[in-house]
Amino acid sequence: xxxxxxxxxxxxxxxxxxxxxxxxxxxxxxxxxSVLFSAWLAKRAGVLDGDSVPTGLLPRILGYWVWxxxxxxxxxxxxxxxALAVQPKLSPKFFTVPCPPRSSVGKATFANSITLTxxxxxxxxxxxxxxxxxxxxxxxxxxxxxDMGERVARxxxxxxxxxx
Amino acid sequence: MIDLIGNIWSExxxxxxxxxxxxxxxxxxxxxxGALGIxxxxxxxxxxxxxxVTDTGGAEMILIGMLLQSPTWIVAVKLFFIGxxxxxxxxxxxxxxxxxxxxxxxxxxxxxxxxxxxxxE
Numbered sequence: 693x694x695x696x697x698x699x700x701x702x703x704x705x706x707x708x709x710x711x712x713x714x715x716x717x718x719x720x721x722x723x724x725x726s727v728l729f730s731a732w733l734a735k736r737a738g739v740l741d742g743d744s745v746p747t748g749l750l751p752r753i754l755g756y757w758v759w760x761x762x763x764x765x766x767x768x769x770x771x772x773x774x775a776l777a778v779q780p781k782l783s784p785k786f787f788t789v790p791c792p793p794r795s796s797v798g799k800a801t802f803a804n805s806i807t808l809t810x811x812x813x814x815x816x817x818x819x820x821x822x823x824x825x826x827x828x829x830x831x832x833x834x835x836x837x838x839d840m841g842e843r844v845a846r847x848x849x850x851x852x853x854x855x856x
Numbered sequence: 857m858i859d860l861i862g863n864i865w866s867e868x869x870x871x872x873x874x875x876x877x878x879x880x881x882x883x884x885x886x887x888x889x890g891a892l893g894i895x896x897x898x899x900x901x902x903x904x905x906x907x908x909v910t911d912t913g914g915a916e917m918i919l920i921g922m923l924l925q926s927p928t929w930i931v932a933v934k935l936f937f938i939g940x941x942x943x944x945x946x947x948x949x950x951x952x953x954x955x956x957x958x959x960x961x962x963x964x965x966x967x968x969x970x971x972x973x974x975x976x977e
Contacts, residue, residue, distance in 0.1 A: 706937075709930070709933045709934075709937070710933075710934065710937070712930045764912050764913070764916075765913070768886060768909055768912060768913035771889075771893070771905055771906065771908070771909050772885070772886060772889040772890075772893075772909060772913070774893070775889040775890065775892050775893030775896065775897070775906055775909065776889050776892065780896065780897070781968070782897065782898070782902055782968075782970065783966075783967055783968040783970075784899075784901060784902050784964060784965055784966060784967075784970075785964075785966050785967065786964065786966075803947075803951065804944070804947040804948065804951070805947075807908070807947035807950050807951050807954075808908075808912055808943070808946075808947045809908075809912075810905055810908040810909045810912060810913070811905055811908075812905075813901070813904050813905065813908070813950060813951070813954045814951055814954070815951075815954045815955055815958045816955060816958055823958075825901045825904070825954065825964065827902060827905045
């Protein structure tokens with residue numbers, strides 16, 4: 693039930709901010725009906741779980757995103773240097789890193805973070821490992837990528853109990 | 857409250873202009889070098905990385921630049937949503953392409969010499 697209320701609140705906030713109507717009773721009524729209808733559909737379809745409404749992950753993941761933004765900026769500059777260099781020094785290769793996060797949301801967040809940082813693309817996820825394609829030797833830094841995974845695991849650690 | 861923020865927002869016009877121009881220039885550079893990279897890099901997997909620069913650095917920086925130029929807060933909120941949704945969806949699309957190429961056994965160029973591996977795994 694808690695998840696249902698949070699989903700309704702989030703959908704209502706999204707509807708209000710995207711429409712920008714605050715004093716038109718008819719349109720607001722339609723908004724309320726559509727928000728409740730979508731939340732009811734999600735509940736009826738049985739997708740209202742820790743994957744679709746990751747309540748436990750949310751507050752702690754915000755700090756991680758800020759940190760990730762800085763990493764993305766640095767990696768962007770490194771790839772741009774290769775793209776603009778007269779003689780690009782590429783040495784692409786595949787390598788695997790361990791995947792510390794345990795929940796499916798955490799794994800998806802980690803794999804998405806790897807893909808978001810230019811220079812590394814997550815290609816395949818197995819049980820506890822992620823196959824990554826790196827652009828140059830600089831990007832194939834297993835320790836740094838594992839550290840990123842540890843950060844995601846720390847962000848989800850409290851939610852692991854609440855989600856299951 | 858909103859009036860106060862609006863006043864501060866319009867007072868800071870010069871600072872916002874400078875910041876958003878910096879964002880536009882860096883974002884434009886990222887988009888151009890991403891496009892150059894797609895042309896110049898040697899194979900499919902390395903080109904994905906160049907596309908990643910356009911997806912993250914280019915798109916997000918230009919969106920932040922536009923956010924700083926937004927005339928009303930409702931426009932700012934919408935630009936913020938666009939940025940957030942791009943942040944979540946573009947890596948999924950990149951992963952889907954890379955994963956399907958890997959699944960069908962598309963061979964990558966490897967090592968500093970950029971050679972195809974002779975013996976398959």
